[in-house]
Amino acid sequence: MPSRTPTAFSFVFLPSLVLSFVFLQCCTLFPSTAAFLLPSSSLPSTSSDYYSSSSLRRRVALQMQGEGSGTGKSVAGRSFLRSKPIGVGSAAPADVIKNTDLESVVETSDEWIFTRTGISQRRILPSGGQIRGLAATAAARALENAGLEGKDIDVVILATSSPDDLFGDATSVAAAVGATGAVAFDLTAACSGFLFGVVTASQFLHSGCYRHALVVGADALSRWVDWEDRNSCILFGDGAGAVVLTVAEGDADSGVLGFAMHSDGTGQGDLNLQFAKDESQSPPEINAVTPYKGKYNNIAMNGKEVYKFATRKVPTVIEEALANAGLGVEQVDWLLLHQANIRIMDVVADRLGLSKDKILTNLSDYGNTSAGSIPLALDEAVKSGKVKKGDIIACAGFGAGLSWGSAIIRWQG
Numbered sequence: 336m337p338s339r340t341p342t343a344f345s346f347v348f349l350p351s352l353v354l355s356f357v358f359l360q361c362c363t364l365f366p367s368t369a370a371f372l373l374p375s376s377s378l379p380s381t382s383s384d385y386y387s388s389s390s391l392r393r394r395v396a397l398q399m400q401g402e403g404s405g406t407g408k409s410v411a412g413r414s415f416l417r418s419k420p421i422g423v424g425s426a427a428p429a430d431v432i433k434n435t436d437l438e439s440v441v442e443t444s445d446e447w448i449f450t451r452t453g454i455s456q457r458r459i460l461p462s463g464g465q466i467r468g469l470a471a472t473a474a475a476r477a478l479e480n481a482g483l484e485g486k487d488i489d490v491v492i493l494a495t496s497s498p499d500d501l502f503g504d505a506t507s508v509a510a511a512v513g514a515t516g517a518v519a520f521d522l523t524a525a526c527s528g529f530l531f532g533v534v535t536a537s538q539f540l541h542s543g544c545y546r547h548a549l550v551v552g553a554d555a556l557s558r559w560v561d562w563e564d565r566n567s568c569i570l571f572g573d574g575a576g577a578v579v580l581t582v583a584e585g586d587a588d589s590g591v592l593g594f595a596m597h598s599d600g601t602g603q604g605d606l607n608l609q610f611a612k613d614e615s616q617s618p619p620e621i622n623a624v625t626p627y628k629g630k631y632n633n634i635a636m637n638g639k640e641v642y643k644f645a646t647r648k649v650p651t652v653i654e655e656a657l658a659n660a661g662l663g664v665e666q667v668d669w670l671l672l673h674q675a676n677i678r679i680m681d682v683v684a685d686r687l688g689l690s691k692d693k694i695l696t697n698l699s700d701y702g703n704t705s706a707g708s709i710p711l712a713l714d715e716a717v718k719s720g721k722v723k724k725g726d727i728i729a730c731a732g733f734g735a736g737l738s739w740g741s742a743i744i745r746w747q748g
Contacts, residue, residue: 347640393730415586418580425473488548488579491517524598551575577706578710591745599738609631662743667687667743730743
């Protein structure tokens with residue numbers, strides 16, 4: 336009869352199996368356990384592996400232990416929103432004004448403009464053109480890219496500072512793409528508007544309130560440009576872009592990895608578009624009260640101060656968003672900034688320690704399209720094959736308010 340005396344193998348191997356099983360369960364139920372028990376050599380080292388949905392335990396362990404220059408520890412409430420971008424689209428007017436065209440209007444030259452801004456031309460809405468038409472076209476293209484229809488959308492956010500209807504264009508855009516069952520509203524934050532809109536929509540998805548969101552950035556600031564001011568007329572163009580967001584099934588599937596947003600009204604005077612009394616109209620006095628008609632002035636900008644603001648605040652807010660996500664700069668695949676000035680983009684990349692090859696830009700062809708600039712540039716980068724699924728994009732918007740913000744996006748389209 337065979338002996339039933341336990342061997343050294345059974346004393347060592349069987350308990351090891353039990354302990355391994357218990358350890359894996361602890362990693363799942365109590366993620367912090369992994370940070371203290373897993374050696375750093377066993378942790379993933381690349382951004383693609385870091386976000387692989389095949390191993391939630393490994394991702395959580397990395398967050399807790401840290402990697403590279405990031406803290407490794409995400410900030411609750413400001414990271415891993417359960418929202419992900421799955422479609423993008425854009426639209427721009429057909430009419431073009433090149434730098435050389437402006438030489439006959441103001442004292443300037445193509446070389447002077449390009450070397451100071453990086454802009455070669457800009458698209459301009461023709462007389463009678465509607466920004467909501469561009470917005471609707473961009474939205475329809477984003478829906479098509481995402482493989483969804485308007486009826487699938489639960490919320491539409493239109494980021495714009497130049498609507499056709501002062502009461503808002505979002506409902507018109509929603510109707511144009513068939514999203515008649517969605518709640519729709521405008522968001523005004525100038526050149527930060529699209530980024531703020533993405534974070535706002537993502538909060539709705541993260542909470543479980545909605546499943547699909549459409550965020551559109553669209554502006555026609557050419558309407559408010561003084562075409563005799565060479566410092567401002569060279570900068571602005573018109574355009575629109577849109578992204579479709581859908582619910583992410585968990586942290587490992589998140590497409591909004593971290594974010595940070597700020598504003599400082601003490602700088603409002605450096606960039607604004609003010610309402611003013613229209614002296615050409617004189618309504619009658621009524622009960623000792625004299626109403627007055629108004630209009631908007633042209634864009635007013637202190638270029639030097641805005642430049643200093645952007646180059647100071649944008650690198651910092653990107654680092655803040657990365658820290659909230661528990662990531663380091665070295666894990667960023669692409670840098671996508673509001674398309675205002677190529678010099679700002681170069682300075683921000685330099686201060687972050689990122690190669691200029693990682694900058695996504697189409698500023699040369701479109702100029703500053705305000706809230707439309709980030710999604711318009713993203714659409715071209717995705718369609719050209721430059722941005723691929725799984726890529727980490729550090730986005731930042733900045734502008735009037737003054738306002739600025741960043742979101743670390745993982746593209747999932």
